[in-house]
Amino acid sequence: MTAVHAFSSTDQLSQALDQYVEKLSAEAVAKHDRFTIAISGGSLPKLLSATLKHNPRIDFTKWQIFFVDERCVPLDHEDSNYLEVKKQLLDALAEQIQPGSVHAINPSLSPEDAAEDYMDQLMHVFAAGDAVKFPVFDLILLGMGPDGHTASLFPGHELLGETIEWVSPIVDSPKPPKERITLTLPVLNHAHHVAFVTAGEGKQDMVKKIIEQPELGLPCQLVHPSSGTASWFIDTAAAGKLDPSRLSEFTQ
Numbered sequence: 001m002t003a004v005h006a007f008s009s010t011d012q013l014s015q016a017l018d019q020y021v022e023k024l025s026a027e028a029v030a031k032h033d034r035f036t037i038a039i040s041g042g043s044l045p046k047l048l049s050a051t052l053k054h055n056p057r058i059d060f061t062k063w064q065i066f067f068v069d070e071r072c073v074p075l076d077h078e079d080s081n082y083l084e085v086k087k088q089l090l091d092a093l094a095e096q097i098q099p100g101s102v103h104a105i106n107p108s109l110s111p112e113d114a115a116e117d118y119m120d121q122l123m124h125v126f127a128a129g130d131a132v133k134f135p136v137f138d139l140i141l142l143g144m145g146p147d148g149h150t151a152s153l154f155p156g157h158e159l160l161g162e163t164i165e166w167v168s169p170i171v172d173s174p175k176p177p178k179e180r181i182t183l184t185l186p187v188l189n190h191a192h193h194v195a196f197v198t199a200g201e202g203k204q205d206m207v208k209k210i211i212e213q214p215e216l217g218l219p220c221q222l223v224h225p226s227s228g229t230a231s232w233f234i235d236t237a238a239a240g241k242l243d244p245s246r247l248s249e250f251t252q
């Protein structure tokens with residue numbers, strides 16, 4: 001069951017997201033002494049960080065941070081998802097985030113090699129020498145493009161059929177830049193918790209389609225963690241065309 005939470009402003013959305021992340025982080029740290037999170041780029045880092053970066057109750061020293069997808073550009077390029085997350089969140093937490101716990105791509109590699117290298121980084125944190133089929137993130141934060149894409153998984157693209165790899169290269173992204181890497185659907189669907197975060201009137205048609213017409217098979221609709229939860233954090237502008245009966249109150 002997917003919970004859809006709508007907030008009357010992006011400030012309120014950010015506050016609720018902060019409470020949600022704080023709770024999941026505390027639960028994960030109590031359970032296995034770390035919190036593994038994968039963060040998307042685009043508009044999400046700003047919505048995520050607004051309140052979170054000021055939250056003194058979160059033990060960021062326990063965080064292992066990955067990127068849901070990344071554009072194959074230098075890490076200081078304006079298109080870099082890493083750069084956006086760094087500017088919005090990591091810089092403010094520089095004294096708490098531990099060295100080696102932010103896992104960026106190697107931008108000097110081809111998309112194929114960068115995907116393989118990123119898989120190695122994931123193996124190092126999640127597999128620790130054991131054979132694990134897929135990494136199980138405590139939380140994956142996803143965006144939603146106006147075409148229904150999430151991560152770098154685009155409508156009708158062959159990557160939607162991936163069943164084995166953890167990380168895939170993409171060299172023909174319909175949204176620039178063309179060369180990227182992305183976590184695959186099986187990884188998204190093995191997470192303990194997945195949350196979509198999106199805001200603004202420009203997203204309302206697609207939010208309605210995704211929530212009300214699951215049969216369309218758009219990338220966001222293919223994310224349903226097999227033994228985890230899926231939630232949406234949206235503002236009332238993005239929820240503008242949604243049947244109100246689809247909304248549920250946010251409680252912690």
Ligand SMILES: O=C1O[C@H](COP(=O)(O)O)[C@@H](O)[C@H](O)[C@H]1O
Nearest residue numbers: 040041042043044143144145151
């Ligand atoms: O290209 C990307 O787009 C999606 C959606 O971005 P948004 O700006 O519409 O929120 C994003 O989630 C993804 O990480 C990014 O690479």
